[in-house]
Amino acid sequence: KELLPEGMDGGISTSPLSYRHWFHSEEELKKAKELATKNVIQVIENLIVINASTGKLLHLDIEPEPDGMLQTGDEFIQWFENDFAPVGIKKIKERFGVPDSKAEELLKQHLCLCYDVCHFAIGYEHHEYVINQLLKKGIKIGKIQISAALKKEMDKNQANRKSIKDAFAKFDEPVYLHQVVAKKDDGELVRYPDLPEALKDYDNPAVAEWRAHFHVPISAKNFDLLQSTQDDIVEVLQMQKQKKFTQHLEVETYTWEVLPHALKLPLQDSIIQELDWVKQNLLQTLKQSY
Numbered sequence: 001k002e003l004l005p006e007g008m009d010g011g012i013s014t015s016p017l018s019y020r021h022w023f024h025s026e027e028e029l030k031k032a033k034e035l036a037t038k039n040v041i042q043v044i045e046n047l048i049v050i051n052a053s054t055g056k057l058l059h060l061d062i063e064p065e066p067d068g069m070l071q072t073g074d075e076f077i078q079w080f081e082n083d084f085a086p087v088g089i090k091k092i093k094e095r096f097g098v099p100d101s102k103a104e105e106l107l108k109q110h111l112c113l114c115y116d117v118c119h120f121a122i123g124y125e126h127h128e129y130v131i132n133q134l135l136k137k138g139i140k141i142g143k144i145q146i147s148a149a150l151k152k153e154m155d156k157n158q159a160n161r162k163s164i165k166d167a168f169a170k171f172d173e174p175v176y177l178h179q180v181v182a183k184k185d186d187g188e189l190v191r192y193p194d195l196p197e198a199l200k201d202y203d204n205p206a207v208a209e210w211r212a213h214f215h216v217p218i219s220a221k222n223f224d225l226l227q228s229t230q231d232d233i234v235e236v237l238q239m240q241k242q243k244k245f246t247q248h249l250e251v252e253t254y255t256w257e258v259l260p261h262a263l264k265l266p267l268q269d270s271i272i273q274e275l276d277w278v279k280q281n282l283l284q285t286l287k288q289s290y
Contacts, residue, residue: 004058008247009059009247010056010058011112011114011142011248012059012061013114013143014060014062014114015062015065015068016064016065016068016071017032017033017036017037017040017068017069018033018068019067019069020067020069021067032069033069033079034083036069037079037087040060040062040084040111041084041091044092044106044107044110045091045092047060048096048106048110051109058110059109059111059142060110060111061112061113061142062111062112062113063114064076065213066123066179066191067177067191067193071123072123073120073125073134074133076113077133077134077139080137080139084111085104088103088107088111089104089107090103092106108139109140112140112141112143113134113139113142114142114143114145115131115141115143115144115145115236116145116252117145117147117148117229118149118213118215118232118252120232121148121211121229121232122179122181122211122213122229123181123189123211124181124189124211127232127235127236127239128235128239131243135243140245140246141245141246142246142248143246143248143249144236144246144249145252146236146249146250146251146252147215147252147253148215148216148218148230148232149214149215149216149228149229150210150211150212150214150216150226150228150229151209151211151212151227151228151229152167152168152209152226152227153208153209154182154208154209154210156205158203161202162203163225164210164225164226165199165202167224167225167226168195168199168212168226169195171214171260172196172199173258176214176255176258177193177194178194178195178212178213179191179194179212179213180195180198180211180213182198182204182207182209182210182211183209183211184207185206185207185208186206190204190207198210198212214255215253215255216228216259216263217263217273217274218253219273219276220263223263233281234281237278237281241282249278251274251275251278253270256270
């Protein structure tokens, strides 16, 4: 709170409660969600106290992610309305002696969604729908994390498909999880917990596209045979310019050390290139609005 400039709120992004594959039954998952929800509410209580004593508004920003306990926009909204809000309103009402409406207002001030563009793109989510649903329900977006994933339509030709597999395999490294979400011809999604599991199933004839959770540089759209979800960033930035739903834009490219060698630049040059790309796109969006 000491670092927060006057007139600006501060967001702290955090995990989507937990990693769902740590829990091996619906009952375990339910208990973990209940415990995580209680812990989140305790954090919110402290943020309310900080706001009352200092005037600084801090919020916790839950970040949906593939294979997280909350992995989509819809799952976050359902959790917010069915788990978090009922328990949170009761707790805030009792501790601070406020009516239900004020307790709900305090919850929505201090618990937001972190909109990681990469994560929503991996799940083939429609950004306009998700953002409009959040705004309609009065759930705030604490920040946009500007990030890009890898994607590629899967060729029906087996030789070409093998080449696509080999292109994805270059990004298989042991430091981070690289969840893959595949879309089948009928629109159904297939979720792989990490890239090696997807690579083993590359010849699945029902799969039409892969999207992989590897935070590639946002300033590049093509990576040899593969593409990035850069267009998703452009779409979300356009919505931000129109609706101004957050004060915080955060470039989240962090995989510099594990990028394939051909993509590596000196770190300072890489960071400058990323920030310049965002500034140019924001300026372009401004020009288009006039």
